Amino acid sequence: MTPFKDYRPSGVIPATLAAFNDDMSLNEPATRSHLSQVAAVEGISSITVNGHASEVHACSFEEQQRILAFSLDEIGNRVPLVNGIYADGSLEAARLARMAESEGAAALLVFPPGSMSMGGQLRPEMALRHYEIIAEATNLPLILFQYPQASGLGYPIKTLLKLIETIPSIRAIKDWCNDPMLHERQIRTLQGLSRPVTVLTTHSGWLMASLTMGAGGLLSGAGSVVADLQVDLFRAVGEGDLKRAQAINGRMVPLVQAFYAPPFLDMHNRMKECLVLLGRLDKAVVRPPLMKLSKAEISGLRRALVAAGLLPEALAAAQ
Numbered sequence: 492m493t494p495f496k497d498y499r500p501s502g503v504i505p506a507t508l509a510a511f512n513d514d515m516s517l518n519e520p521a522t523r524s525h526l527s528q529v530a531a532v533e534g535i536s537s538i539t540v541n542g543h544a545s546e547v548h549a550c551s552f553e554e555q556q557r558i559l560a561f562s563l564d565e566i567g568n569r570v571p572l573v574n575g576i577y578a579d580g581s582l583e584a585a586r587l588a589r590m591a592e593s594e595g596a597a598a599l600l601v602f603p604p605g606s607m608s609m610g611g612q613l614r615p616e617m618a619l620r621h622y623e624i625i626a627e628a629t630n631l632p633l634i635l636f637q638y639p640q641a642s643g644l645g646y647p648i649k650t651l652l653k654l655i656e657t658i659p660s661i662r663a664i665k666d667w668c669n670d671p672m673l674h675e676r677q678i679r680t681l682q683g684l685s686r687p688v689t690v691l692t693t694h695s696g697w698l699m700a701s702l703t704m705g706a707g708g709l710l711s712g713a714g715s716v717v718a719d720l721q722v723d724l725f726r727a728v729g730e731g732d733l734k735r736a737q738a739i740n741g742r743m744v745p746l747v748q749a750f751y752a753p754p755f756l757d758m759h760n761r762m763k764e765c766l767v768l769l770g771r772l773d774k775a776v777v778r779p780p781l782m783k784l785s786k787a788e789i790s791g792l793r794r795a796l797v798a799a800g801l802l803p804e805a806l807a808a809a810q
Contacts, residue, residue, distance in 0.1 A: 495571035498597040500634050500663040501689045501707050502536030503722045505529050505714025508763055509545035511776040523565045528771055530566040534722035539600055541575035544712030544759045549778040559594045571597035579606040581621045585628035598632045608643040615650040622658045632662040639669040655688050663689040665710045675704045696751045699740040702728040713750055716765050745798035764789050768796055
């Protein structure tokens with residue numbers, strides 16, 4: 492059982508990466524080391540595993556269970572762990588939810604089913620039943636992952652409010668609507684409910700702007716590399732210290748612009764390469780269909796790390 496009963500998602504929540512061996516098998520020692528490094532950052536509120544950042548799309552049920560189990564063993568007594576629920580079918584999502592609660596997760600991050608991308612927004616009862624099935628399977632708090640509306644997987648705000656009204660265990664959303672006007676509306680609406688629902692931004696490419704709108708936290712794969720800067724920025728914005736926030740944001744800009752450049756799907760691939768450049772991982776292995784980055788792109792990441800003040804120029808030149 493989790494030592495973090497009644498955990499409420501808020502604050503800075505890094506989503507960690509999964510390390511792999513050259514044969515594509517899970518590299519448990521390297522992943523444990525990465526988890527421990529991120530968990531040591533003062534000021535984070537929890538850590539997410541089995542999310543986009545850990546290539547959950549390419550991991551089997553058994554591998555996801557193993558990742559959660561050894562993550563809990565490594566850092567579960569230090570910070571709450573949020574476990575991703577990534578499944579196209581509601582029954583499989585419920586099976587993952589039961590597993591995560593049994594292992595000791597503190598909360599669940601529920602991805603929208605990819606099977607709903609072809610018009611699911613027109614059938615709000617589908618989203619409602621999906622969450623009902625998950626909520627029936629677990630007592631853990633749920634974080635709803637809000638995708639961009641253009642993806643076909645984003646929940647219209649009317650549907651979002653119905654989900655929150657019907658499923659009391661939805662305690663937060665991870666907001667990736669990618670629409671500043673809608674993002675601010677969701678922050679004001681959801682956090683202003685009689686039963687407030689925290690908006691965790693994942694708009695890492697414009698994080699400072701998002702936080703100044705009043706988001707109650709952030710959940711981002713970029714935290715696998717810059718959790719300390721995310722904590723500093725979150726605090727500076729919360730304290731109303733604009734100059735400090737701008738200075739911290741200025742350090743982050745070169746990196747996030749490199750992370751989230753086209754093609755967007757390489758964002759976590761790039762984060763792995765940065766951890767190698769920083770000496771925090773030995774190698775950056777990704778599972779297909781993701782592929783190794785080019786030497787030219789890795790050089791660009793090296794320059795971004797130098798610009799962010801994370802990698803001394805002398806060390807960068809020696810690599």
